[in-house]
Each structure stands twice: as C-alpha cells, then as structure tokens.
Amino acid sequence: ITAEDIGFASEFGFRIKLLGVARQTYDENGTALGIDQRVRPAMVRARTPLANVDGAANGVVVDAGEAGSFFFSGRGAGEAPTASAVVSDLVEIARGSFGPVFGRPAAGLKNLVPAESGASPWYLRFDVLDVPGVLAEIAGRLSDANVSIESMIQRGRAPGEHVSIVMITHES
Secondary structure, three states, X not given: OOHHHHHHHHHOOXXXXXXXXXXXXXXXXOOEEEEEEEEEEEEEEOOXXXXXXXXXXXXXXXXXXXXXXXXXXXXXXXXXXXXXXHHHHHHHHHHXXXXXXXHOOHHHOOOOOOHHHHOOOOEEEEEEEOOOOHHHHHHHHHHHOOOOEEEEEEOOOOOOOEEEEEXXXXXX
16 A cells, blocks of 8 residues: 555545454355455545544444444554563463464364455556556456446546556445
8 A cells, every 4th residue: 555545545535444344244045154354454434433543543333234333442552562462472472372363273264255255346556558548448357357437536647658547446
C-alpha cells in the first residue's frame, strides 16, 4: 500500500484499515458451511466509526442481523503491552511450554469454506502507458472475467507517459 493508494482511497471516500474479519458462511440452502476468517488491508467508508479508529485503539463491528450493527471501540495493546506479550511468548518457547496455534496442530486444520465465499468489491490500480486503447483493453479483460466496474479515476498525462487507472469493482 503506497501513499498514492491512500490518496486514491480518500478520493473514493474510503480509508485503508487492516481488518480481521470472521463470519459464518452458508450455502444456497441456508446450511452453515463454516467460519470464514481473514486478516487483510481493506477499504472502509470514511464516514463510518470503524474508519476513524486510530493509533493504538481497536474497533469491532458486530452484525447482529435484524438488530443491526453494533460498534465497540477501546484501547488496543500499544507498544509496552505488545512488547511484554512478545517477551512472554519467547519465555514460553524457551521453556518448551507452548501449545499449537489455534489449540491444535496446523496439520489438523482444514479449509471448510469454499474460496468463492470471499466475494467482495475490489480496489484495482493499473500503472500503464497513456496510449489509446489501454483502458478499453482493461475493461474488456474485466468484462471477460465477469467483473463490473463501480467507480474509476484516471488522470491524463502527456501521451506515452505512465498514468494510474484506479477502479473499485462491484462485488465479484
């Protein structure tokens, strides 16, 4: 993520945040498939409370179905508590008293959620030469992959120079 990405996100009305997301997934019949868990940078609408969590603070959004969404915020770990936790982990490792991550060996974990359950809008940035047909080629390839464009920014430069074409897709 570059300063340029942060600037484009702001122009689209977003802030970039590192999110940990966990959600129950279901098949087309409503049968629970499993829990989809991810940690990744994501664009969050700038006008939401989650977008404005800064510094050592943490924020949690809980979707309570018909009751709506609830937002909780509070102090995060910060430098000293994080350093203390790392030292504590190192002491456990040195003593040999540590357990497997997630409470079970990694070999025993399996993926129960199909990859296609991760459909979402996507941020795409193409650094291309500003020549005729480049945008048409990108749009054609996205169309071939059944990806629809929601928003786009392209700033002109002198022909033949590099330019960023930035898009937000519809869910795909």
